[in-house]
Amino acid sequence: xxxxxxxxxxxxxxxxxxxxxxxxxxxxxxxxxxxxxxxxxxxxxxxxxxxxxxxxxxxxxxxxxxxxxxxxxxxxxxxxxxxxxxxxxxxxxxxxxxxxxxxxxxxxxxxxxxxxxxxxxxxxxxxxxxxxxxxxxxxxx
Amino acid sequence: xxxxxxxxxxxxxxxxxxxxxxxxxxxxxxxxxxxxxxxxxxxxxxxxxxxxxxxxxxxxxxxxxxxxxxxxxxxxxxxxxxxxxxxxxxxxxxxxxxxxxxxxxxxxxxxxxxxxxxxxxxxxxxxxxxxxxxxxxxxxxxxxxxxxxxxxxxxxxxxxxxxxxxxxxxxxxxxxxxx
Numbered sequence: 001x002x003x004x005x006x007x008x009x010x011x012x013x014x015x016x017x018x019x020x021x022x023x024x025x026x027x028x029x030x031x032x033x034x035x036x037x038x039x040x041x042x043x044x045x046x047x048x049x050x051x052x053x054x055x056x057x058x059x060x061x062x063x064x065x066x067x068x069x070x071x072x073x074x075x076x077x078x079x080x081x082x083x084x085x086x087x088x089x090x091x092x093x094x095x096x097x098x099x100x101x102x103x104x105x106x107x108x109x110x111x112x113x114x115x116x117x118x119x120x121x122x123x124x125x126x127x128x129x130x131x132x133x134x135x136x137x138x139x140x141x
Numbered sequence: 142x143x144x145x146x147x148x149x150x151x152x153x154x155x156x157x158x159x160x161x162x163x164x165x166x167x168x169x170x171x172x173x174x175x176x177x178x179x180x181x182x183x184x185x186x187x188x189x190x191x192x193x194x195x196x197x198x199x200x201x202x203x204x205x206x207x208x209x210x211x212x213x214x215x216x217x218x219x220x221x222x223x224x225x226x227x228x229x230x231x232x233x234x235x236x237x238x239x240x241x242x243x244x245x246x247x248x249x250x251x252x253x254x255x256x257x258x259x260x261x262x263x264x265x266x267x268x269x270x271x272x273x274x275x276x277x278x279x280x281x282x283x284x285x286x287x288x289x290x291x292x293x294x295x296x297x298x299x300x301x302x303x304x305x306x307x308x309x310x311x312x313x314x315x316x317x318x319x320x
Contacts, residue, residue, distance in 0.1 A: 092310065099294075099302040111294055111306050118310035122317050132224035133318050136231040138310040139303075 006098035007050055007106065008062055010113070013094040014047040015064030020087045023070075027080035032127060036084065039120050043091070046113055053106070081128035088121035089139075096139030114139055192240040194301070197293050201236060201308075204229040204286060211275050214268040218276070225279075225315050232308045239304060280319045287312040 021040035028036050054061040074080050095114040102110050118138030125133040208226035212219040237244070269275040290312055294305035 096303055096306055096310075099306045100299045107295060107302065111291065111302075111309065114306050115310045115313045119313050119317050122314040126318070134224055134228060134311065134314045136228040136311060137235075137304075137307040138314065139307055 006101040006110075007054060008059065010094050010098050010110070011047060011050040011054065012062045012064075013091050014043050014050065015062070016068050017043040017087045017091050018047060019064060019068050020070070020083055023074045024080045024084050024087075027074055027077060029077075032077070032081075035123065035127070036080075039084070039088075039123075042116050042120070046109075046116075049109065053109075078128070081124055084124040085121055085128065085130070088117045088124060092117035092121060092139035093141055094139075193296075194236055194240050194293065194305075197289060197305075197308075198233060198236045198240065198242075200286060200289055201229055201233040204282060205233060207279070207282060210268050211279060215272045215275055218272055222279075225318070228311050228315070232311065235304055236308075239301060276319055280316060283312055283315045283319060287316065 018040060021036055021043065025033055025036040025040065051061055070083065071086070072079060072082070074083050092114055095110050095117060098110045099107065099114065118135075121135075121138065122133045125131075205226055208222055208229065212222050212226065234244075269278055287309060290305060290309035294302055294309050297305050
């Protein structure tokens with residue numbers, strides 16, 4: 001059962017990401033709002049996959065919190081983009097940390113999740129005008 | 142000689158006759174040659190097999206060179222491409238360390254340091270004249286590099302996956318900014 005722990009941690013991160021995108025989405029317009037919906041859908045899909053995987057293994061899945069403490073208030077486009085970057089960086093970090101811990105069967109899921117989070121973090125950095133938009137080691141604290 | 146050391150840590154009562162004889166023979170061989178031989182027949186010491194990540198390291202270094210060539214040929218792109226080249230250089234350094242190869246920047250005493258390879262004229266010649274084409278070529282190289290890193294990450298022992306996963310993800314972000 002110890003092998004399920006990194007996936008439970010990842011699920012908790014995906015719950016938090018979905019919550020955060022709820023706040024991000026309402027502060028963005030047009031293309032950026034659409035992008036936020038798309039990014040949120042990626043996290044919802046991964047959450048659902050994790051719920052299935054953990055249920056199949058008889059592991060108790062952490063549920064999402066009603067609210068999360070945020071490091072800053074989301075009041076405008078700028079802070080919304082900043083939170084989106086932070087969320088994807090954190091999710092990337094959780095999945096990168098999971099990689100050596102998961103079984104070989106789960107490795108592809110963890111790698112795909114790390115790649116998705118890194119790419120979305122880069123997209124949000126570009127939208128926010130942050131240079132460079134890339135980091136050498138996505139998911140590194 | 143890990144074999145004989147491991148034996149000594151086991152319960153002697155559980156040693157089979159064959160393993161005791163084998164351990165004795167191995168110990169004898171070690172005493173005579175000092176290398177790993179079988180029943181005393183001397184064998185030339187085989188070089189260690191190449192690390193499975195060496196091709197990935199070579200490809201990563203080739204990407205560094207390719208970016209350098211593109212930035213030299215297209216100075217207008219130099220600033221935008223710099224972080225991507227630096228990322229590949231950082232990946233190469235991390236891979237070299239993971240594999241356990243010596244650092245070329247700190248040679249052992251008495252060894253003349255080799256200058257860092259810069260883009261040679263032939264490498265610059267291979268870069269497309271049109272900047273859009275040159276970026277397109279980089280995009281193609283990154284896509285191929287992404288596939289390579291992904292395959293290495295899926296095949297690697299667990300303790301190497303965090304670095305390989307990060308390299309794979311970084312290449313995906315490079316594709317994103319080159320699009």
